[in-house]
Amino acid sequence: MRVLRVLARRVALGLASAWAILTTIFAMFTLTDDWVLGAQVGRLRWVGAGEQAVQAARESYLSARGLDRPLEQVYVDWLGNMATLDWGQSFESGAAVLPMVADATARTAMYVLPALVLAVAAGLGVGLYAALNPRGRLAELSLVSTYLVFAVPNFWLGGMLAALAGAEVIAVPPLFVKHILPIALTTTTLLGGYVSYTRAYATEFASTDFVKLVRAKGARRLRVGAHVIRNAAIPVLSMVFTEALGLLLLTVFVIERLFGIPGFGTMLLGAVEQRDVPVLLGSTVVISAVGVVGSIVQDLSYGYLDPRVD
Incomplete structure (x- = not known):
């Protein structure tokens, strides 16, 4: 029973730590300036694209990454997917x-x-x-x-x-x-x-x-x-x-x-x-x-x- 208690305690602490780390990573990459989007917008402005084209590119970028929804909904969905091992597809390559x-x-x-x-x-x-x-x-x-x-x-x-x-x-x-x-x-x-x-x-x-x-x-x-x-x-x-x-x-x-x-x-x-x-x-x-x-x-x-x- 002592071994089982040790296992249960360590697993519980590990899950809590994983949740805290995942939440931190999620916040760091959703609440900060998106340098990938910024680079795309910069290239469009460099070639003289209008504000409407820039806005359309921004909306397309956010929609493709599922970030056009309320942030709390994205957070719940992504952390739920992490727990069920349904990690989705890579934004960059599209691979599972x-x-x-x-x-x-x-x-x-x-x-x-x-x-x-x-x-x-x-x-x-x-x-x-x-x-x-x-x-x-x-x-x-x-x-x-x-x-x-x-x-x-x-x-x-x-x-x-x-x-x-x-x-x-x-x-x-x-x-x-x-x-x-x-x-x-x-x-x-x-x-x-x-x-x-x-x-x-x-x-x-x-x-x-x-x-x-x-x-x-x-x-x-x-x-x-x-x-x-x-x-x-x-x-x-x-x-x-x-x-x-x-x-x-x-x-x-x-x-x-x-x-x-x-x-x-x-x-x-x-x-x-x-x-x-x-x-x-x-x-x-x-x-x-x-x-x-x-x-x-x-x-x-x-x-x-x-x-x-x-």
Whole structure:
């Protein structure tokens, strides 16, 4: 029953948060000046169109987007459609929004999920090894290498490599540019934080009495590491599901624009530029859903890692 209460609470909070975010997005793109309409009106005035033609174009634009009705009616209809997954059609392309958002999300997940797994695994391993062997040369070398990779402007290096490959200066397989390189760049972006968090918390637990007792009983390093990492995993998990989500949202915009990947970031940027409100609202639902699922997994993981957590 406790698990069900946690799930119900998180889902309820997620729905409330999604409603607040959707309402904010709707207000931002309906109560502010429409730059797309303004550009169309500006072009008409530039070619000398009369006021009647400008007014007709404005009315046609608003009618095509369903914005010629009372704003409160538009708000209720659109939020109701978001809840029923009837997201309508894109203003820009006319394509159905739900499969459009699903395809873009799947394309982004093709490099984000492998990168997240690699970053977490490597971060836990390097951070734990450095915490258990603070004076070892290999630990120092691994830390220096990790932070160096984190500090180097990898997006610039990746962009240069992609540009050289596009100009056929160097022979690089398309698979490398479109898949392997985005995974590598996303991994290195996340890796430094995971190593730092894991090393800090693992060092704290490595000096506790129960770890000293495990060492005194002659346990192997792997066994000692398992005890340490299980206790240090709770604060590290908090970082995985909070900071990583925000960092990934920023990362996908850069990577997809850099490599021309038709993923979630590219779609969302295009929707903002074109004030494509159905796509914006559908994308917001996806982001909120990922946050809710991540929060639920995080809460359930706490109880698994530490039975003392209620």
